[in-house]
Amino acid sequence: MxxxxxxxxxxxxxxxxxxxxxxxxxxxxxxxxxxxxxxxxxxxxxxxxxxxxxxxxxxxxxxxxxxxxxxxxxxxxxxxxxxxxxxxxxxxxxxxxxxxxxxxxxxxxxxxxxxxxxxxxxxxxxxxxxxxxQPFWPIYPGAREFTGRQLHTVDYRQPSDFAGARVVVVGGGNSAAQLVAEISTAAATTWVTTRPPRFLADDVDGRVLFRVASERAAAIAAGLPDPGGPASLGDIVMVPEVREARARGVLHALPMFDRLTPDGIAWGNTVQHADIIVWATGxxxxxxxxxxxxxxxxxxxxxxxxxxxxxxxxxxxxxxxxxxxxxxxxxxxxxxxxxxxxxxxxxxx
Incomplete structure (x- = not known):
């Protein structure tokens, strides 16, 4: 030693x-x-x-x-x-x-x-x-019975890896939106979120988010009411790829499914087949x-x-x-x- x-x-x-x-x-x-x-x-x-x-x-x-x-x-x-x-x-x-x-x-x-x-x-x-x-994998009923592939954001590399597959992307943040934008160019893609996605204005980028975070920190340090940080503006930055996906009409998110089935996901009695689930869950x-x-x-x-x-x-x-x-x-x-x-x-x- x-x-x-x-x-x-x-x-x-x-x-x-x-x-x-x-x-x-x-x-x-x-x-x-x-x-x-x-x-x-x-x-x-x-x-x-x-x-x-x-x-x-x-x-x-x-x-x-x-x-x-x-x-x-x-x-x-x-x-x-x-x-x-x-x-x-x-x-x-x-x-x-x-x-x-x-x-x-x-x-x-x-x-x-x-x-x-x-x-x-x-x-x-x-x-x-x-x-x-330390990727976070939420626990959902049926996850162990699902026979397709389950990936996390850390495993994603490029959309061509999903060519021809039926893909479900789970998550309501920046990573999820960007993965939906990319994967949907190569595969049938479904987006599910626990709450409706909140998109920032097109002209809001990291510069604005950093300024808002700084203003919030200064207000709290001064004992003033919390004005709300970047999260108060929304969750998803409209980078060019996401804006392009919006123009294609693929940024429609469905509510979170109830469970996984052996070959897909389900909301009550409604079942949708899936080959791959990507957990963009932070x-x-x-x-x-x-x-x-x-x-x-x-x-x-x-x-x-x-x-x-x-x-x-x-x-x-x-x-x-x-x-x-x-x-x-x-x-x-x-x-x-x-x-x-x-x-x-x-x-x-």
Whole structure:
């Protein structure tokens, strides 16, 4: 067993981990970033091929260095991966990969991060593992009896994989709408949602959503009434692919089915055949490495003040969504919460 001492361990080398690394480097801390992926890019190398950002490149920058412009609309995932790769090199971030963290434990004044034959003893730990590795699969009657294929958003790559099939896409968010838009070009596609989908206005993109999230955070911090965040505007950004699907008339969503049958789905006595069901039902925070600390509340989250865990003040959570900072699950928004987290580390206390 090899044990290494450092000030801070960052778990996760995606956008949140890179933002944390930038501010840790600027503050002069000893730190290491542990990433379980073999190459840079976080979750972005694993998304479907056509996925694009919701904003222009200038509104998707990590701290310190803008994302290079993309000349043709909003940048694709491959452009994000190239940017993250160059960002690591530009700031010489101390990233070790692939390193899979299996647990974080208390040890006196320190936290111990375990990963195979290596352990890191640190005064502080920043967990920045995101959500992509924790897809959420809802439980519905008949799911085990369904004889077709069941996939999640993480499994989707391209519409041609579904050519000629009867496909059901489940979910009411951005991913579901984009998958319906694409898969419907190659297969008979049915969209089902638990509530009617809420489309944003055509001129609302990531820039507007980030501004609204910032205004909400400022209002709450000032003790003013909650004006509602991005969710108050709708759930689905009308990217070009979704607008094109709307023009084709394929964005009609049916209510959620009651159950799955061996060869399809059913609403009461109404049965529809299906070959493939794609569950675009979102993700949960990837926090299994924190189980030894026993910090989760009943809702599955860890209670925080800002980004600091209330039941373990040596631990910070970064980039998991609004519960760890407004817009912190976005490339641009995570920089603000990363800066606040590093400023609060209070090393040596």
């Amino acid at each position: 090899i044990s290494i001492d450092t000030d801070v361990v960052v778990i996760g080398g995606g956008q949140a981990g890179l933002a944390a690394g930038y501010y840790l480097r600027r503050a002069g801390h000893r730190y290491v970033i542990l990433d379980d992926q073999p190459t840079p890019g976080g979750a972005w190398p694993h998304t479907w091929r056509s996925l694009r950002l919701f904003s222009p490149a200038e509104f998707a920058a990590l701290p310190g260095w803008p994302m290079p412009p993309w000349p043709d609309g909003f940048p694709p995932a491959c452009h994000v991966v190239d940017y993250f790769t160059a960002y690591e090199e530009r700031y010489n971030l101390p990233i070790r990969r692939p390193v899979r963290v299996t647990g974080v434990h208390r040890d006196g004044q320190n936290l111990v991060v375990s990963a195979g034959e290596h352990t890191w003893r640190a005064q502080r730990v920043i967990s920045a593992t995101g959500t992509w590795q 993700f949960r925070p990837a926090l299994t490495h924190l189980r030894p600390l026993r910090l989760r509340e009943r809702d599955g989250h860890i209670a925080v003040s800002g980004t600091r865990a209330l039941k373990e003040p040596r631990l910070y959570l970064l980039g998991y969504g609004d519960w760890t900072g407004p817009g912190s699950a976005t490339i641009l928004g995570v920089g603000r919460t990363a800066r606040a987290a590093v400023a609060e580390l209070d090393l040596g206390a």
